[in-house]
Amino acid sequence: MGGAPSLRGAAIAALQAADLDEKLRLTDYAGEGWFARRLGLSSPGDPAQPSRPGRPVKPDLVSPRLVKRRSVHTPEGRISMIHALAHIELNAIDLALDIVARFAREPVPRSFFDGWMTVAMEEAKHFRLLSGRLRDLGSMYGALPAHDGLWQAVEVTAHDLTARLAIVPLILEARGLDVTPSLLAKLDEVGDGETGAILEIIYNDEKKHVAIGAKWFRFLCARQGVNPAQRFQELVRQCFRGDVKPPFNDRARAEAGLTPTFYRSLSPLSS
Template sequence: MTAPAQTTLRGSAVAALLAADLDEKCRLTTAAGEAWFARTLGLSAPGDPRLPQRPGRPVKPDLVSPRLVPKRSVHTLEGRIAMIHALAHIELNAIDLALDIVARFCGQPVPRSFFDGWMTVAMEEAKHFGLLSKRLRDLGSHYGAMPAHDGLWQAVEVTAHDLAARLAIVPLILEARGLDVTPSLLAKLGEAGDSETAAILEIIYNDEKKHVAIGAKWFRFLCARQRVDPAQRFQELVRACFRGDVKPPFNDRARAEAGLTPTFYRSLSPLSS
């Protein structure tokens, strides 16, 4: 069923969040972004639909403990499919995380360009999910064919109260991790001769730099408005809201290019001196 047309960015973001059909989710996300950039949508209105507690999802994949997710070696076809499936799951969650930032925090006193940035992120995550889904089909599989875990959506629940916390955890912890691990993954795909998957990961990697930069820009904006040190505030929020470790190795160069310098994250690593 096609979602009813929305007249606000918040309503359009919620409609995309609610979509359980993933082709429709991607279509609605892209349409919302295009309408927003065409300036045909208002920001919000009293009649906007309410934010869902969870995003719309198909019946599959089954959500399991991270320990039960299939192993992901790039050196076998089965391992590459498992890896691509895991990446597709991350990108699907990233669509909804970006949409949730837009819809949940539309009442915040931030410039309109804040929403420009996050709709750019949402549209690019939808593009990434589409590329990875097509690659799975090319390899004889599909998204939903393997179990996945639900850890990423937990970031929504623990940061729902605070935009600064959301920015610290989603782009500056979760998405920044992609900058750390993707270069070695690209090297392994090159060794395995999988240039098609590597080309998709190159696109994702370059877009992720922009996404981390958008997060860093607006996190610094909020800290400047509150007159607090951004690195210190980042560390406080991560300790309060992030359950895992901030693990090396770090891609310091890519992180710094995105505005996330080592003063933010080095002291959070369990291996820091």
């Protein structure tokens, strides 16, 4: 790589890594280098933005319809659930790295990249925790099929930072705030405190991630002179193919800066 080392180049290297241990190491390297101010933001020698992240041979990627859902009340069901969560966290690492690399030349404050490298490093921590839990239970990440739907959010928002923030943190991550409390209750029922402790960490970090997304979404809307809730609804209708459906964890969402005026009108099932 020519030129001075850069955050963008380091993020792309992590994004491209197919070996997951290397991806995690390079993610931490990028974040630590950035926070120590050893890395500039971008360099003329940075590699091209990859269209897809590096991935290992396993797991097999299939349609979301083909990924079985099992009850957490069986050991196999818990392994399936943890595997699915690990896959989400792996995608979340790459989504955060992609935001940093793809939008490194946007006119935003340096603290924007502080936020997203914090997210990337925390998603890497989550993946490590869930992978370790799978090993404790006699399995491993890659042992089960997984779906490839999350990366569509990158493709459809590749040229619009405001749209990317609307869809990734404020739709996809916010969904985690909705579903995790009931999952924690189920794990408590079956006495799986080890997995529950990991999900508590992820849940609390996800609140921060949604808050980072909401902060910068509002920043961009203010700069554009548009109403953030209305702009959010426009972008979701344009860019998101899934459903925005209850139940909503209104309290956790509001704590993260995502009030019901943003999302309630998008849900046909919501009063």
